[in-house]
Amino acid sequence: xxxxxxxxxxxxxIKINKSLYGKNTELAEKNLELLNxxxxxxxxxxxxxGSGKTSIIxxxxxxxxxxxxxxxxxxxxxxxxxxxxxxxxGAEVLQINTDGGCHLDANLVRIGLEALxxxxxxxILIENVGNLICPGGFPVGAHQRIVVVSTTEGPYMIIKHPxxxxxxxxxxxxxxxxxxxxxxxxxQLKKDALKIKPNIExxxxxxxxxxxxxxxxxxxxxxxx
Ligand code: MG
Ligand code: ZN
Numbered sequence: 001x002x003x004x005x006x007x008x009x010x011x012x013x014i015k016i017n018k019s020l021y022g023k024n025t026e027l028a029e030k031n032l033e034l035l036n037x038x039x040x041x042x043x044x045x046x047x048x049x050g051s052g053k054t055s056i057i058x059x060x061x062x063x064x065x066x067x068x069x070x071x072x073x074x075x076x077x078x079x080x081x082x083x084x085x086x087x088x089x090g091a092e093v094l095q096i097n098t099d100g101g102c103h104l105d106a107n108l109v110r111i112g113l114e115a116l117x118x119x120x121x122x123x124i125l126i127e128n129v130g131n132l133i134c135p136g137g138f139p140v141g142a143h144q145r146i147v148v149v150s151t152t153e154g155p156y157m158i159i160k161h162p163x164x165x166x167x168x169x170x171x172x173x174x175x176x177x178x179x180x181x182x183x184x185x186x187x188q189l190k191k192d193a194l195k196i197k198p199n200i201e202x203x204x205x206x207x208x209x210x211x212x213x214x215x216x217x218x219x220x221x222x223x224x225x
Contacts, residue, residue: 031141049130
């Protein structure tokens with residue numbers, strides 16, 4: 001069963017009315033329109049399980065929620081672990097459980113957006129399901145897409161997944177404190193990303209300590225919307 005956990009603690013079953021299924025890209029455009037009507041910036045955050053997406057969101061929420069009214073939509077196959085982690089940092093969080101679905105799509109994100117009081121937010125961070133393959137084919141209607149990779153995923157993470165980086169504005173290379181132990185060359189990872197997309201921003205972080213988070217915020221161009 002697909003479930004939605006709202007910020008006020010309610011759990012709803014998500015029933016997908018088949019007639020709602022249009023082309024994902026059209027639904028994504030409608031989501032973007034809705035966000036623009038409310039002057040909200042939305043960022044779709046992709047990355048494998050364990051790459052550090054939730055930790056990055058925790059850091060961003062911690063740094064931004066005083067200035068920008070921030071909500072997060074956390075997508076996971078099951079559990080509310082991520083929503084609980086992010087809530088602790090001061091954002092309103094919706095958890096979407098996809099019940100086996102390996103990505104969020106524009107329709108699920110729409111259901112999430114409709115469950116939020118959009119007048120109350122300036123920034124929405126969307127944590128996609130942990131997976132670097134198929135979310136690439138399902139835009140959700142965010143303004144920007146960022147991809148988190150971790151040094152613990154080894155040296156070939158970027159060159160093996162070129163498609164996901166083509167639509168991204170920022171790649172975060174996380175867990176840089178472990179690069180040496182993993183024998184991963186950070187500059188090579190950066191080169192790999194720039195080879196796929198010459199204008200992508202590359203940011204090095206350690207999400208546990210907050211290293212690199214100010215640079216990440218700069219690269220998101222949040223002020224410009
Ligand atoms: Mg997570
Ligand atoms: Zn999928």
